[in-house]
Amino acid sequence: MDERILLVTRQWALAQPVVSAFVTSVVRDFADRDDVLQEIAVAIIQSSHRYDPERSFVGWALGIAQNQVKSYLRAKHRNRLVFNDEVIALVSDTFQSESPDEMHKLEFLNECLEKLEGRSKQLCELRYANDLKPAAIAQKVQMSANAVAKALQRIRDQLRACIQSKIITERA
Numbered sequence: 823m824d825e826r827i828l829l830v831t832r833q834w835a836l837a838q839p840v841v842s843a844f845v846t847s848v849v850r851d852f853a854d855r856d857d858v859l860q861e862i863a864v865a866i867i868q869s870s871h872r873y874d875p876e877r878s879f880v881g882w883a884l885g886i887a888q889n890q891v892k893s894y895l896r897a898k899h900r901n902r903l904v905f906n907d908e909v910i911a912l913v914s915d916t917f918q919s920e921s922p923d924e925m926h927k928l929e930f931l932n933e934c935l936e937k938l939e940g941r942s943k944q945l946c947e948l949r950y951a952n953d954l955k956p957a958a959i960a961q962k963v964q965m966s967a968n969a970v971a972k973a974l975q976r977i978r979d980q981l982r983a984c985i986q987s988k989i990i991t992e993r994a
Contacts, residue, residue, distance in 0.1 A: 830870040833879040834863065840880050841887045843928045847913055848891050852951055854898075862890045884914045927985055934984035942977050949974055 842859055849855040865886050873882055888911060938946060941963070948959045956970040963970070 824870075826870050826873070827867060829875065830866060830873055830879075833873075834866055834883065837880045837883045838863075839929050841883050844884060844887055844914055845891060849894060850953060854894065858890055858894050861894075862887050865890060888914050927989070930985045930988040931981065933988065934981050937984065938977070938981075941973070942980075945970065945973055946977060 838859075841862060842855075845855050845858050845862070849858055862883070866883055869886060873879070935946065944963065945959060948954045948962060949956070954962070956974065957967040959965075960967040960970045965973070
């Protein structure tokens with residue numbers, strides 16, 4: 823395998839959580855997000871000859887990600903919430919400037935989310951994957967909107983505690 827492709831592949835493995843977090847912040851639909859991430863990975867490999875190892879790989883990958891996200895949003899222009907190029911660039915810059923420790927918390931969040939079961943998992947999916955408000959969730963799960971809001975707060979607290987526990991364990 824070409825030495826450049828090996829380098830880019832290794833760097834992609836390290837940068838992928840940051841790029842994934844950037845894409846997730848802009849692309850609301852999880853299935854679409856996965857498709858966009860696959861397109862980004864392909865574009866990175868195809869563009870590997872243009873990567874300068876003297877520059878930040880994360881910054882370079884986020885530049886490719888911006889282009890892929892813009893392409894996705896143009897294709898989805900009929901949606902009522904579409905970010906313009908300036909907003910996408912600002913979000914990308916934010917992810918590029920975040921410390922690796924902060925981005926590592928996103929990995930912990932994914933691990934903690936996978937531990938959710940039953941109603942907690944269902945409420946999280948309805949709220950954050952389907953972008954439903956507590957009142958709409960309440961109708962779907964036969965709970966009051968107040969009970970849904972309180973349950974979501976408890977779940978967020980549980981996720982926060984799980985992430986903090988993982989951070990402490992990793993530092994030990």
